[in-house]
Every structure is written in C-alpha cells, then in structure tokens.
Amino acid sequence: MEESDSGGTAPTGQVVSSLLCCQKKTSFQSWFKVLLLLGLVFVACYTLSDSSPSWTQLYEHYQSFMKRTNEVNSHPGYPVHPKHRESLRHILNRKTGPTLPPAGTQYHQAYAPNYHFIMDNKDVCKIWTPFLALLVPVAPHNVAARDAIRQTWANRSVVQGEVVRTLFMLGLPGGDDAEQVQETLKQENLKHQDLIQSNFMDTYLNLTIKTMVIMDWLATRCPSAAYAMKIDSDMFLNIDNLVIMLQKPGIPTEKYLTGMLMWDRPVVRSKDSKWYVPEEMYPDPTYPTYCLGMGYLFSNDLPAQFVEISKKIKPFNIEDAYIGMCMKKLGLQPTSPPDASQFKAYNWKYDRCEYSKIITYILASSEQLVEYWTDLKKPGAPCKGSE
Numbered sequence: 526m527e528e529s530d531s532g533g534t535a536p537t538g539q540v541v542s543s544l545l546c547c548q549k550k551t552s553f554q555s556w557f558k559v560l561l562l563l564g565l566v567f568v569a570c571y572t573l574s575d576s577s578p579s580w581t582q583l584y585e586h587y588q589s590f591m592k593r594t595n596e597v598n599s600h601p602g603y604p605v606h607p608k609h610r611e612s613l614r615h616i617l618n619r620k621t622g623p624t625l626p627p628a629g630t631q632y633h634q635a636y637a638p639n640y641h642f643i644m645d646n647k648d649v650c651k652i653w654t655p656f657l658a659l660l661v662p663v664a665p666h667n668v669a670a671r672d673a674i675r676q677t678w679a680n681r682s683v684v685q686g687e688v689v690r691t692l693f694m695l696g697l698p699g700g701d702d703a704e705q706v707q708e709t710l711k712q713e714n715l716k717h718q719d720l721i722q723s724n725f726m727d728t729y730l731n732l733t734i735k736t737m738v739i740m741d742w743l744a745t746r747c748p749s750a751a752y753a754m755k756i757d758s759d760m761f762l763n764i765d766n767l768v769i770m771l772q773k774p775g776i777p778t779e780k781y782l783t784g785m786l787m788w789d790r791p792v793v794r795s796k797d798s799k800w801y802v803p804e805e806m807y808p809d810p811t812y813p814t815y816c817l818g819m820g821y822l823f824s825n826d827l828p829a830q831f832v833e834i835s836k837k838i839k840p841f842n843i844e845d846a847y848i849g850m851c852m853k854k855l856g857l858q859p860t861s862p863p864d865a866s867q868f869k870a871y872n873w874k875y876d877r878c879e880y881s882k883i884i885t886y887i888l889a890s891s892e893q894l895v896e897y898w899t900d901l902k903k904p905g906a907p908c909k910g911s912e
C-alpha cells in the first residue's frame with residue numbers, strides 16, 4: 526500500500542507506516558516528534574565535539590523527515606474531490622452495504638472486463654513491439670506528474686537498445702469540473718497518445734480496479750510486450766538500470782513478478798488508517814507475499830492470468846496485496862530481484878552516485894523528479910573516484 530497522488534497504489538504505505546511509525550493517532554505522533562527531536566539533539570551534542578554535521582544540517586534532516594512523515598500520513602498529493610471523499614468506513618457502515626457495482630457487473634467490482642476503455646491507444650504496441658511497457662496509474666487532473674515523467678524517464682522510446690513505452694492509466698474524473706477535465710484529457714492524448722482511460726470512478730479506494738484495468742489493457746491491447754511494470758507517478762525510475770536488469774541472463778520470461786518484496790505483512794485493522802481493510806473484506810490477518818505497489822515488474826504473460834483468476838478473488842482496496850493474492854491463487858510466488866537494494870522506497874536525500882545505481886525511489890514532488898533527473902544526466906561521472 527502506498528499511494529502517491531498517482532492514484533497510484535496501495536501498500537507502500539503500510540510498510541512506510543510501519544517503518545516510520547505512522548499509523549497511530551496524532552498524540553502519539555507528537556510524542557514521537559518530541560522523542561525524535563530529543564534524539565537528534567543528543568546525536569548533535571555527541572557529534573558536535575568533532576563538529577561534523579552542523580546543527581542546521583541536523584535540523585534540516587529532522588524537518589525533511591517530518592515533512593515526509595506527514596506526507597505519508599496525509600497524502601495531500603492524492604486529490605480526491607469532496608464528493609468522493611467518502612471513507613471506507615462510511616461506505617461499509619451504510620445500511621445498504623458496500624457500494625453497488627456498476628450495472629452489468631460480472632463477478633465483482635474489481636473484475637476488469639466490467640469496465641470499458643474510453644481511450645485505449647490500442648495500436649501503441651502494434652507499431653513497435655515493446656520490450657517493456659510502463660503503466661502509470663495517475664489521477665486525471667495530474668498533468669504535472671505526467672509531464673514530469675514525459676520529460677524524464679519516459680523521454681526515450683529506446684533504452685539500452687530495447688523499445689520501451691510509457692502509458693498513463695486514468696479512471697473518470699469526478700467533481701464539478703469533470704467535463705472540463707475530460708476535454709483537456711482528450712487534447713492531451715491527441716498530443717502525446719499515451720493516455721489510457723476506463724469508465725470507473727478514479728478514487729483512492731478504487732485503486733485495485735485501476736490496477737486490474739491495467740492488467741486487462743496489457744492482456745488485450747499489449748500482449749506482445751515481453752515485460753511490464755506498474756509504476757506510480759511519484760517515482761524516480763532509473764530506466765537504464767531497469768532494462769539492464771531485465772537483460773541479465775537468467776531473468777525469467779514467464780511467471781515472473783519482482784520488485785520490493787513484502788513478506789507476512791499484517792492487514793491494518795485500525796479504522797483510522799488509510800490502509801484499513803475490514804475483516805469482512807479480507808479475513809486473514811496477513812497478506813500473501815507481494816511486491817510493494819510503488820513499482821513492480823512482471824513478465825507479460827501474467828496480466829491475462831491475473832484478470833482470469835481475479836474472478837475468484839474477492840476485491841479489497843490494497844492493490845499490491847491484491848496482486849499478491851492473485852499470484853498465490855495462481856500457485857506462484859514473487860521473486861526477489863537480482864539486486865534487492867535497487868528497489869528503494871523512501872529516500873533521505875538526493876545523492877547522485879546512489880541514484881545512478883538504483884532502480885526506484887519514491888519522491889515528494891514532480892519538481893523533484895525533474896531536478897534529480899537533470900542532475901543525474903548532466904555530464905561527468907556520478908560517483909566520485911570513477912572520473
């Protein structure tokens with residue numbers, strides 16, 4: 526569970542929250558802040574003797590940490606129109622029960638063929654067969670994130686000699702300006718031909734639908750691609766390293782799912798959490814092994830199998846864990862990447878050398894993506910000592 530404005534995923538967050546402490550209530554958080562500050566002061570006093578990190582540096586560190594922590598808590602980036610800002614609890618407490626699936630629904634709400642594409646760019650994979658298709662869930666109005674990605678990791682159509690395509694996945698915009706947003710999306714797609722849109726409401730709680738519609742698109746519109754990746758719109762992606770990884774001998778061409786692996790993650794049962802999943806929806810206390818939603822990679826034989834098996838899997842609102850469940854029901858397991866340290870989640874600070882070696886990092890903004898990317902690509906060796 527993770528999330529990002531991307532209309533992205535679900536489970537990065539769960540990990541992050543357990544790493545950073547954040548699912549407790551505000552009072553706990555303030556205590557945590559105080560403790561953290563005290564800790565930093567202690568470290569500062571301790572290190573001041575040899576005066577390596579300055580007070581300001583430590584304070585900046587603390588500030589950026591808190592900023593990130595708060596972002597993780599509130600995810601201000603994911604813009605949900607007030608109309609759709611209905612909490613899961615609310616939906617579940619309704620006398621009428623959970624939200625009714627759209628008319629003509631088969632199986633359940635997350636069964637992708639229930640929906641139809643409004644934009645599908647169905648020829649993109651026919652013109653050049655991609656080695657790798659990158660599918661980015663993103664909120665409809667978030668053109669800034671799409672533009673930043675177009676300028677950075679989606680800029681080249683050939684990477685390390687392989688054809689790579691990036692496409693953005695959207696649902697229907699909500700709110701009073703929905704018609705207007707829809708019109709701009711059409712224009713944007715005319716210009717870039719990289720939007721895929723389906724007719725489900727684009728909301729945070731519908732991210733599992735979004736992921737499954739991505740799978741449906743890959744299975745029906747892009748089956749010729751060798752690999753695909755679901756990657757959130759707030760990610761730094763070192764696309765060269767990713768393709769290099771996939772070109773390594775021994776990387777499976779079938780039944781392969783990789784990324785940052787999550788084992789035995791407990792299901793969040795605290796109703797105040799963003800990642801709350803009620804027992805009625807998912808009774809087991811833990812999730813099957815899954816890959817963190819920020820960015821996971823798979824051989825392109827899997828999407829059709831995910832869609833098919835999903836008929837038998839009750840949906841829940843944690844998209845990456847849902848994919849983990851599909852794997853389990855298919856009798857498959859996610860695989861660790863050749864170098865697990867290349868799939869990173871939260872970063873403390875930008876380091877050019879570090880960014881030249883990794884595959885993923887979660888960023889705070891689209892500006893950061895452009896800034897880091899530009900710096901990484903400037904002339905000169907990224908790591909000291911290798912000049």
Ligand SMILES: *[C@@H]1O[C@H](CO)[C@@H](O)[C@H](O)[C@H]1NC(C)=O
Pocket residue numbers: 675676679680681
């Ligand atoms: C890719 O980057 C180049 C150089 O920065 C720029 O001129 C070009 O317009 C970009 N292409 C796309 C598709 O954004």
Ligand SMILES: *[C@@H]1O[C@H](CO)[C@@H](O)[C@H](O)[C@H]1NC(C)=O
Pocket residue numbers: 609624625626627724725726727728729730731734
């Ligand atoms: C999810 O999308 C469906 C189909 O558009 C819609 O009926 C439902 O209200 C959405 N659910 C949430 C929680 O946004």
